Structure formats: C-alpha cells, structure tokens
Amino acid sequence: MTSKVDKRWQDLFTAAMSEVAEWRGQHKKASFTEIEAALDKQLSGVRAQLLKDLVESSPRADLRGQPKEERPRCPECGEPLVANGQHTRKVMTTYEQQVELRRSYGRCPACGCGFFPSG
Numbered sequence: 001m002t003s004k005v006d007k008r009w010q011d012l013f014t015a016a017m018s019e020v021a022e023w024r025g026q027h028k029k030a031s032f033t034e035i036e037a038a039l040d041k042q043l044s045g046v047r048a049q050l051l052k053d054l055v056e057s058s059p060r061a062d063l064r065g066q067p068k069e070e071r072p073r074c075p076e077c078g079e080p081l082v083a084n085g086q087h088t089r090k091v092m093t094t095y096e097q098q099v100e101l102r103r104s105y106g107r108c109p110a111c112g113c114g115f116f117p118s119g
C-alpha cells in the first residue's frame, strides 16, 4: 500500500465529510433517520472506492507476469491459468454502489475453460 493511495482515501473521506457538514447546515431540523441516510450516502461512495482499491491490489487482479506456480489453478484439470486480457468486471455492493474492477480474465491453457479468479 503506497502513501499515495492513503492520501487519495483521505481526500475522498474529507470531501465526503464536508458534503455531510454542508448538508447538515442546510437541514438544521433533519431527523435522526434523515441524517443517517445523508451520512450513509456519502460514506457509501468512499466505501465503494476503497473496496475497489483494496480488491484491485490483490495479485489475482493481474495474472500477467505472475509465476506459474503462484497463479490460480483450473478447477477442472489443475493447470495454472493464463491471463486472457484485462477486463472490467462490474459488481454491485451495498447502498447500491456499483464497483468496476479491473481484473485479469483467467483461461486454462489445457481445457480452455475461463473465469475471473476469486480473491
């Protein structure tokens, strides 16, 4: 994890919290539930970005240049997968946030089956 990434997370969080503070200033009579919803809305954006960054930092996200013995194996025949290009995989997370993950699509050189390796 580089400090550059940490800085970006801090900036995201700071931006989200200033949105919350501004919203609060404009909604002085908001109820507990309304405040909670406004907070969740802002935090969910930060959460989705953090989730994307954390998942993409997995070695599974990019199989290219990974030694054969460290690559995930084909569930059918046990052969180490090869990278079949980098693709964007869209995943829905909580609070209806869509996360776009950039990942290697794995393909088995022996039997030809293909999938996104988990992890």
Ligand SMILES: [Zn+2]
Pocket (backbone or CB within 6 Å): 074, 075, 076, 077, 078, 079, 108, 109, 110, 111, 112, 113
């Ligand atoms: Zn196979």
